[in-house]
Amino acid sequence: MITVKMLRPYYLKVDKKMVHVVLAYQYFSLLIDNQVYQFVPLEANEILVNRHTKAIENIRAKFAFQNGEDVIYKTMYELITYPDFIFHLHLIVKPYFNLSKVGLEQNDEIDQMIYELERMNLKRRIDQALDERDKALFLELVKHL
Structure with missing residues (x-):
């Protein structure tokens, strides 16, 4: 059984398109078979979340977790299958999504x-169809009114 024990960003970098959740040692840990595995930045060290689609962009990123001498690698694809990972990540990035009421009202307008x-x-x-006396085109266009 794998659960997220802790997921906090070391820092966030936000631009127009992405939220970069930068991770560091002791800020991200998994509980795997009742053993705590700490994130170690051997491979990937950030999660990229698209601000418009809410999708995780670096789905192939590989993250390393260590418990003593034992190192386990998990891809982002594996991590997103854990509901508590998605829950924690959503809490971190939610304030940066581009779905403000003002934006929605502008989209409606x-x-x-x-x-x-x-x-x-x-x-x-x-x-124009009437001017050209094109009955077939006129009937087709009137269907769309």
């Missing part, structure tokens, strides 16, 4: 504008 422009274009094409 943009969607409405696009809808109106498409509707106006459809009406112009219907007028």
Whole structure:
């Protein structure tokens, strides 16, 4: 049985697209068969989370965990199968997701504008079909109103 004992970032680096969760020794540990394995930065040392899609981008990254002389490697793909890992990671990156209410309202306004422009274009094409006396095109376009 594998569970996340602790997951805290050493520091976070945030840019427009990504949240970089940088890890360090003693900030990330797993409980594997009742043994505590501490993260050691032998391979990957950060988790990349896309701010727009909420997806983990470095899915192939390999993380090392050590207990005494024993070192175990886990890929990000394996780690995301543990619900408590996702829970801890979500708590860390949630404040940095680009899903503010202002952004959602702006998206709704943009969607409405696009809808109106498409509707106006459809009406112009219907007028053009009438001017050209193209009955088939007229009937096809009217279906979309």
